[in-house]
Amino acid sequence: MAFQILLNVFLAFVWMFLTVSxxxxxxxxxxxxxxxxxxxxxxxxHSRFYLIPLFVIVKLVFIxxxxxxxxxxxxxxxxxxxxxxxxxxxxxxxxxLEKDWEVTVLSLLITLTxxxxxxxxxxxxxxxxxxxLDVPDVKETIKSIKESFEKTIMExxx
Amino acid sequence: xxxxxxxxxxxxxxxxIALFSIQLFFAGHYYPGGGFIGGLMAAGAIVLxxxxxxxxxVRKMIPINYQWLIGTGLLFAVGTSAGxxxxxxxxxxxxxxxxxxxxxxxxxxxxxVLFDTGVYLVVxxxxxxxxxxxxxxx
Numbered sequence: 001m002a003f004q005i006l007l008n009v010f011l012a013f014v015w016m017f018l019t020v021s022x023x024x025x026x027x028x029x030x031x032x033x034x035x036x037x038x039x040x041x042x043x044x045x046h047s048r049f050y051l052i053p054l055f056v057i058v059k060l061v062f063i064x065x066x067x068x069x070x071x072x073x074x075x076x077x078x079x080x081x082x083x084x085x086x087x088x089x090x091x092x093x094x095x096x097l098e099k100d101w102e103v104t105v106l107s108l109l110i111t112l113t114x115x116x117x118x119x120x121x122x123x124x125x126x127x128x129x130x131x132x133l134d135v136p137d138v139k140e141t142i143k144s145i146k147e148s149f150e151k152t153i154m155e156x157x158x
Numbered sequence: 159x160x161x162x163x164x165x166x167x168x169x170x171x172x173x174x175i176a177l178f179s180i181q182l183f184f185a186g187h188y189y190p191g192g193g194f195i196g197g198l199m200a201a202g203a204i205v206l207x208x209x210x211x212x213x214x215x216v217r218k219m220i221p222i223n224y225q226w227l228i229g230t231g232l233l234f235a236v237g238t239s240a241g242x243x244x245x246x247x248x249x250x251x252x253x254x255x256x257x258x259x260x261x262x263x264x265x266x267x268x269x270x271v272l273f274d275t276g277v278y279l280v281v282x283x284x285x286x287x288x289x290x291x292x293x294x295x296x
Contacts, residue, residue: 104166121160 004050008034053156060152067113067145075114078133089135093128093146102153109149168210175203183278193274197281204286213293224283231279238272
């Protein structure tokens with residue numbers, strides 16, 4: 001992905017040198033032409049055409065914003081509730097993500113959605129220890145949320 | 159203790175701090191900033207590395223003896239100041255000139271930048287000498 005972006009910038013510069021016009025507009029034109037060329041030559045690269053991971057990253061951002069809103073509303077409900085019937089607890093979440101940055105992004109997304117907080121990552125990086133505000137009933141839904149986060153992060157890097 | 163999150167975030171953040179330090183250094187003539195705060199920022203980036211890794215690893219990454227850095231910075235400052243004596247003007251008189259450089263266009267070159275480089279190096283050196291000395295004394 002990074003290689004394709006670099007190649008695209010390089011092609012844009014080549015376009016600028018060919019047309020002998022060094023400004024932002026000609027860079028943009030060259031970038032779009034380079035995008036088309038890379039799309040035509042997409043079979044020669046090891047990774048996918050790089051716009052697909054970029055769209056997945058945008059999708060991840062929107063999923064995160066949605067989760068942030070929903071879980072904040074849930075926490076507000078807990079705070080304003082008269083009876084404090086929450087059961088906090090810590091549970092382990094096995095993850096299939098391998099790379100450092102994947103585990104980091106997953107942990108940050110889990111921490112930034114209220115109600116859950118990553119406490120520790122195991123030595124082999126395959127288990128996240130998560131503190132949850134309300135364990136019994138939310139555990140399954142939280143698992144499903146994590147599946148959505150984890151699945152999207154996997155889509156970025158496959 | 160697996161500090162995978164800290165390590166990854168450090169790898170992302172340290173380049174940004176380093177760029178900000180250099181930007182502060184060069185902004186010092188027209189905007190807030192300058193050698194002192196830029197040097198402290200650069201030292202801060204290295205301190206962040208020291209927090210995440212141990213002293214030996216950071217020494218391997220940045221193989222600089224910081225005591226020499228202090229000396230180099232002082233030489234820069236004294237040399238820039240004493241250079242004015244060669245032109246029969248008082249000590250610490252600075253010269254500046256607008257030069258047309260290729261690619262950059264009209265640029266003002268000022269000898270105060272060299273003096274500020276000295277300040278920058280001294281600040282980085284002294285900060286890291288203090289921190290590493292405290293860190294190594296068991």
